[in-house]
Amino acid sequence: MPNTQYAAPGIAFALIVMGTILSLAGTDLVLPAVPSLPETLSGSQAMAQLVLAAFVAGGCIGLLAFGELGARVDQRTLLVWSLVSYAIVSLACMFAPSLPALVCLRFVQGLTGAAAAVFAPGMIRALYSEEKAVGALGFMASIESLIPALAPVVGVWLLIGFGWKSSFLVLGVLSLTVAGLVALLRHRMPPPPSTRVPGSYLRHLTNPTFLRYALSQAFTLGGLLIFVFGAPAMITKGLDGTLNDFIIMQVTGISFFIAGSNLAGRMTQKFGPEPMILFGSAMSACGLLGVLLFALIGGSEPLFLALLFIPVNLGLGFRGPPGFFRAVIAARGDDARGTALVLVAILVTAAAGTAIAAPVVTLGMAPLAAVAAAVSCASVLCLIALPKLRLQA
Numbered sequence: 124m125p126n127t128q129y130a131a132p133g134i135a136f137a138l139i140v141m142g143t144i145l146s147l148a149g150t151d152l153v154l155p156a157v158p159s160l161p162e163t164l165s166g167s168q169a170m171a172q173l174v175l176a177a178f179v180a181g182g183c184i185g186l187l188a189f190g191e192l193g194a195r196v197d198q199r200t201l202l203v204w205s206l207v208s209y210a211i212v213s214l215a216c217m218f219a220p221s222l223p224a225l226v227c228l229r230f231v232q233g234l235t236g237a238a239a240a241v242f243a244p245g246m247i248r249a250l251y252s253e254e255k256a257v258g259a260l261g262f263m264a265s266i267e268s269l270i271p272a273l274a275p276v277v278g279v280w281l282l283i284g285f286g287w288k289s290s291f292l293v294l295g296v297l298s299l300t301v302a303g304l305v306a307l308l309r310h311r312m313p314p315p316p317s318t319r320v321p322g323s324y325l326r327h328l329t330n331p332t333f334l335r336y337a338l339s340q341a342f343t344l345g346g347l348l349i350f351v352f353g354a355p356a357m358i359t360k361g362l363d364g365t366l367n368d369f370i371i372m373q374v375t376g377i378s379f380f381i382a383g384s385n386l387a388g389r390m391t392q393k394f395g396p397e398p399m400i401l402f403g404s405a406m407s408a409c410g411l412l413g414v415l416l417f418a419l420i421g422g423s424e425p426l427f428l429a430l431l432f433i434p435v436n437l438g439l440g441f442r443g444p445p446g447f448f449r450a451v452i453a454a455r456g457d458d459a460r461g462t463a464l465v466l467v468a469i470l471v472t473a474a475a476g477t478a479i480a481a482p483v484v485t486l487g488m489a490p491l492a493a494v495a496a497a498v499s500c501a502s503v504l505c506l507i508a509l510p511k512l513r514l515q516a
Contacts, residue, residue, distance in 0.1 A: 124399075132250035135311045139246055140263050141301045142206060142239030147267055149178055149213075149294060150272035150352075155366055156287040158356045163287060166222030168356055172481035175352050177226045178233035179474040183467045185237025187324075198242045198307065199312050203237030206302035213295035217288040235298040236298075237445055249313045263384035269381075275355075275373055279366050288299035327454060327464050334486035336450035337399065337465045339502040343407050343442060345472030346499030347435050350411065353484040353491045354476045358425050360485040375429045378435035383440020395474060396445040397511060403442025404502045411496035418488035428488070453512050472498060 153174070158172040192201055212232040219225035244262065281289040305312060327333045333336050354372065358364040383403070391399045414431045446464060454461025483490035 125214050129325055132311070133296040134308060135245065135250055136263075138301060138305050138308065138312065139243045140266060141297075142202060142305070143263065143267060144270060145206070145209070145294060145298050145301065146182075146236040146239050147270045148274045149209075149232060150175060151270055152278045152290045152294065152386050153178075154275050154352070154355055155369075155472040156282050156290060156360050157280040159282070159287060160222060160225070164222045164225060168360065168485050169481040170222045170226065171230065172353065172356065172477060172484060173226045174222070174229050176474045176477040176481070179470045179477070181230035181233025181235075182237050183233075183470045183474065185234040185377065186241055186470070188234070189238045189241040190421050190460065193238075193242060193245075194366050198238075198246070199309050202238050202242055202312075203302050203306045203309075205235055206298045206305065208235035210295045210298035210302065213298060214257045219293075236254065239247050240466060244462065246312060260269055269377065279370065287433055324460055324464060327461055330453065332512055333450065333453040333461065333464075335505055335511065336400075336453055337461075338509075339404055339441070339505040340446045340450060341468035341472045342498050342502035342505065343404050343439055343446075344469050345476060346411055346495045346497075346502070347407065347439055348469075348473040349476035349480060349498060350414070350432075350435070350491060350495040352473065353480050353495075356484040357488060357491050357516050358428075360488040362423050364425040367392055368428075371426065372429040372432055374375075376432045379433050380436040380440040383417075383437045384444060385440075387441050387444045390441065391445045396449055400442045400446045400449070401464040401503070401506050403438040403440070403446075404499075404506060406438030408438075408496065409501055410438060411492060411499045415489060415492040415496050418486075418492050423488065449512055 157171050157174055158168070160166070160174060161168055188444070189201060189205070209232060212228060212235055216225060216228045216232065219228055246262070278290055281293065327337075355366060355369050358368050358372075359366065362368075385400065387403075394402075410431065410433070413434070414428065417427070417431055450465050451461055476494055480491050480494040482496075
């Protein structure tokens, strides 16, 4: 049951959602400016891609750090300081004198902005009853899924109208605003109940059943993100397309992801979680293999790429909810560490793949598609090779 002290939890929920959205927007809002950064700050396109990878890599460390700090320090205090630090670093990015300096600042930006993602599930569980908490978490996930589609659109508008610095200015101002609201309404934001479940990160890393779901989730989503992160430079520099082509691809893909996510619950009830996880993973991998095949036979039409990208997103929508839920169950009560490791696995996969693909994103569709498809296919291999969860009767 929720704590009755928080009789109007909607305000707290809204602030939690805004905090997580700002962290996510740190990638997608800046994404459209990446292809133009080499001309602006003097550097290579490969170095510009590291502006994305550094943010994700910093987020990995931030997730683990805030996960440990949250057990020792009031999470409301940590959330305020996280947002303030994130705002300061975002504003500092505006004054980066070079691409390497911006890459370093982006690493710190990703690290400081990770608190909301770590604390949100526990805070929401403390605000609501079990049934309402599930609905609230699902609603938050639906909102978050729109960020990769909507934030780049806003990013393009900011880039064209006000220059590359404007995205960082928006992130800084909004983060300071949310930090102030959280501090002002601190009494409406309860920390989650403290838990003393024995466990460790190492325990999960050596559990093949947990790794089955954590790695397959990370590789399916990671393959998609690798392609998305490289797509603006690939489309504009390698295919002679425009950022509008990228936006069309993103909006189309996210629309089908939302549809797949909303169908996942009913389809899982009908077919079972394991078939849905395997089916969705295979569909997403086949989608990226289709993009690779299209590139190898000489295809280069950006609008056709949007159609090929549909099964990649739809497959993730089908497998995402049951896959993540099974990863949490496989953590055997150590939900916080288990959730943190799944998120870190996703970010590490996306960061590593983006770094690997960075030198070849301007060479056309095939190299980027090959990296993304290889990662996505690894998800299916994990499901084949690693043991399934055995629920106790």
